[in-house]
Amino acid sequence: MDKYVGKRLDGRYEINELLGCGGMSRVYSAYDIIDDRTVAIKILKDEFLNNRDFIRRFKNESKAIAVISHPNVVKVSDVSFGDLIQYIVMEYVEGVTLTDFLATCPSFSVRKRLLSEILEAVEYLHKKGLLHNDLKTDNIIVSTIGNHIRIIDFGYSETDAQYMTKRLGGTPEASAPEVLAGNTDIPSTSSSDIYSLGGIIAAVFPNRYAWIVKKCRRIEPLDRYQDVDTLRRAIEFVEGLRKGLLIVTVLILASYIVMTLFVTQRKIYEEKYQSQLQHLETTVVRLQKDSAEIVKIERDIERELDNIIDMFEQSGNVTDIVSNILNYIVNLGKNLLEYKYDFPEYRVFKEET
Helix, strand or coil, X not given: CCCCCCCEECCCEEEEEEXXXXXXXXXXXXXXXXXXXXXXXXXXXHHHCCCHHHHHHHHHHHHHHHCCCCCCECCEEEEEECCCCEEEEEECCCEEEHHHHHCCCCCHHHHHHHHHHHHHHHHHHHHXXXXXXXCCHHHEEEECCCCCEEECCCCCCEECCCCCCCCCCCCCCCCCHHHHCCCCCCCCCHHHHHHHHHXXXXXXXXXXXXXXXXXHCCCCHHHCCCCHHHHHHHHHHHHHHHHHHHHHHHHHHHHHHHHHHHHHHHHHXXXXXXXXXXXXXXXXXXXXXXXXXXXXXXXXXXXXXXXXXXXXXXXXXXXXXXXXXXXXXXXXXXXXXXXXXXXXHHHHHHHHC
């Protein structure tokens, strides 16, 4: 059983359980009986109590975050550097590491907000003259409530003007080469944390900002982005470029759809026009035929009238004239009926009758 679980430190902090174990310390949850709240306590391992480098590192962490007040950086409320035990009391954040949180496949909008919070927090630290030197997804907690980040573990931190005689190094896969070098030939600067941010960006958005990550992770500090603001603007530029390309793609697609609809509608109208044109041509031919029939009837009428006039002039017999007129009317009616029922829709009726 752990030697601290169930114990009370300095008559105030009741240790509840072990939360995690790092290279030089263990982190516990504890109950603060004075402030009536749950806190997190980082206790230096016993084997490092006589190691000056580790003790200095441990004190650096407490000093570094004691002056920090930012919603995305863990807060320190108490410290103790005794001969038998050294510990740091911090706010307790219920949540998981960013590493574990990313494994749950959060949405794009959530990941975007988390990255924004990380950049804001690191930028704040740099403005305070503080370098973290060991930024990685395991040193970032995502709270259960609200999914907000807290940067933790400032064990390798230092101020811009403070260079360790012998650096203790960070995490090989996360920290910049100059941090891992173990000497002061190449001092740590804000670009050292930019190197680590490149790894975090790659974890939060795999392959989305590949060339930005590549520049962040360059060996030479001067070849990287020199501050968080420049890095943020590079990310915004990429997002703006993506939006621009998306708009262009949408416009091209919309133009294609409109042209397709236009061509389709034009084809429909052309087919309809051709059908109507054919119907019109048929009608014109029919009218021309009807016109010829009417002219023929008109000529027949004129001829019959001429015959009646000639008959009247020759005989002067009213009876004969009336008889001829009646015959003419009958013949004219037959001609008109023959003409009318010559239409297709009347042929069946004509044949039946």
